Amino acid sequence: MRDILAPESARWRAFVEVFARVAGAAGYQQVMSPLLEDLGVFQRIGDATDVVTKEMYDFIDKGGRHVALRPELTASICRAFVQHRPTTPWKVWSTGSQFRYERPQRGRFRQFDQVDIEVLGADDPYVDVEVIALGWEFYRALGLRQVALQINTLGEPDDRARYVEALRVHFQAKFDSLSPESQATSQKNPLRVLDSKRAQDQALIASAPLIADFLSRDAAAHFATVQAGLESLAIPFTIDPSLVRGLDYYRRTTFEYQGATLDSAQNALGGGGRYDGLVESLGGPPTPGVGFALGLDRTLIACDDEGVFPAPVVDVDVFVVDTTGGEEALAITASLRAIGVRVDRAFDNRSMKSQMKAADRSGAQFAVIVGSDELAAGSVVVRPLRAERTEDSQTTIPRLDLISYMQKALR
Numbered sequence: 094m095r096d097i098l099a100p101e102s103a104r105w106r107a108f109v110e111v112f113a114r115v116a117g118a119a120g121y122q123q124v125m126s127p128l129l130e131d132l133g134v135f136q137r138i139g140d141a142t143d144v145v146t147k148e149m150y151d152f153i154d155k156g157g158r159h160v161a162l163r164p165e166l167t168a169s170i171c172r173a174f175v176q177h178r179p180t181t182p183w184k185v186w187s188t189g190s191q192f193r194y195e196r197p198q199r200g201r202f203r204q205f206d207q208v209d210i211e212v213l214g215a216d217d218p219y220v221d222v223e224v225i226a227l228g229w230e231f232y233r234a235l236g237l238r239q240v241a242l243q244i245n246t247l248g249e250p251d252d253r254a255r256y257v258e259a260l261r262v263h264f265q266a267k268f269d270s271l272s273p274e275s276q277a278t279s280q281k282n283p284l285r286v287l288d289s290k291r292a293q294d295q296a297l298i299a300s301a302p303l304i305a306d307f308l309s310r311d312a313a314a315h316f317a318t319v320q321a322g323l324e325s326l327a328i329p330f331t332i333d334p335s336l337v338r339g340l341d342y343y344r345r346t347t348f349e350y351q352g353a354t355l356d357s358a359q360n361a362l363g364g365g366g367r368y369d370g371l372v373e374s375l376g377g378p379p380t381p382g383v384g385f386a387l388g389l390d391r392t393l394i395a396c397d398d399e400g401v402f403p404a405p406v407v408d409v410d411v412f413v414v415d416t417t418g419g420e421e422a423l424a425i426t427a428s429l430r431a432i433g434v435r436v437d438r439a440f441d442n443r444s445m446k447s448q449m450k451a452a453d454r455s456g457a458q459f460a461v462i463v464g465s466d467e468l469a470a471g472s473v474v475v476r477p478l479r480a481e482r483t484e485d486s487q488t489t490i491p492r493l494d495l496i497s498y499m500q501k502a503l504r
């Protein structure tokens with residue numbers, strides 16, 4: 094878990110603002126759900142998922158309730174859907190910190206942030222296309238170019254069940270050649286073995302049966318429409334038959350955006366898919382859903398690698414230097430802030446030299462200086478601070494003209 098200081102913190106905020114703009118422009122509205130939920134909400138994600146079985150920050154609260162810090166947003170949003178019964182399709186976006194007790198490394202943290210899209214109550218393959226396209230558009234808006242989209246389908250629940258059985262038989266036949274971790278997974282949920290990045294498992298994964306041979310006509314048609322939709326939007330993608338994603342609840346479409354500059358174990362910038370049964374298992378009516386979560390921390394690493402989306406500059410415009418006790422600075426900062434100028438000032442009646450140093454550090458374009466001479470004369474000194482301002486020379490103006498002077502100078 095990390096502290097995010099300036100200027101990186103401004104970048105995080107800008108990241109969410111870009112996402113809010115992209116999602117808002119497509120009719121998505123924000124949901125803010127609690128960081129803490131009843132443990133049961135997350136257990137519905139599935140009992141063969143590491144996120145649930147090994148990585149949850151769960152504890153008993155003072156009221157004896159077994160609760161957990163959220164490891165992801167989808168389950169919370171489905172819980173909110175069941176609780177509030179909004180009209181469908183419910184198109185929402187969300188953001189915030191998630192918590193997973195993972196082994197920290199580059200691009201993998203125990204507290205990390207996500208931005209998220211969910212659409213509940215629409216089965217239409219064009220919703221899948223819209224959702225996938227939104228993620229794609231968002232990466233473009235950040236300036237990322239080296240992102241690859243992988244898609245797959247897991248079929249209808251019946252197709253998936255027959256496929257999982259075939260996988261079980263396949264892995265059982267060569268059980269000894271699997272890594273110990275995949276041996277355990279193959280017993281609980283053979284599908285998840287396809288997620289393994291361990292070298293030892295790759296041969297058996299490569300020779301595994303393919304979901305394409307188990308798809309019902311409906312599932313195949315749904316997947317074909319998703320592909321055609323992406324093609325018509327000129328969004329490039331590859332079909333990856335082993336893309337099952339870490340969570341157990343997916344059916345039909347799954348997808349992942351991968352960053353070309355990241356190590357393969359941590360190259361998923363974001364991903365999602367359709368989920369079935371999640372709303373029902375939380376006590377709601379049968380409701381289709383599709384969505385994605387994009388990792389903020391990891392996507393910013395990709396931005397660094399590509400040299401895009403730098404931290405925005407959040408400097409002030411003016412820094413007030415007052416060597417007469419600070420009361421002048423109080424009045425000047427208030428009057429400038431009232432007209433929307435970004436102003437900072439020094440405190441503790443420091444020396445002129447020390448206040449001017451602080452003014453330089455602040456990144457302000459101008460210092461407004463009040464010493465005892467200016468105080469007596471009812472004037473202030475305006476001094477340009479930045480190199481690009483050197484053609485404006487320092488000037489002394491009547492204190493009463495400061496507002497209009499600054500309005501003009503900062504225009």
Ligand code: AMP
Pocket residue numbers: 165193195200201202203204205206207339361362363364365386387388389390391392
């Ligand atoms: P998931 O919720 O597992 O589908 O993950 C969606 C995205 O969240 C991933 O593609 C990552 O970008 C991000 N993510 C998941 N787990 C972590 C983590 N431990 N640290 C940083 N980012 C993560």
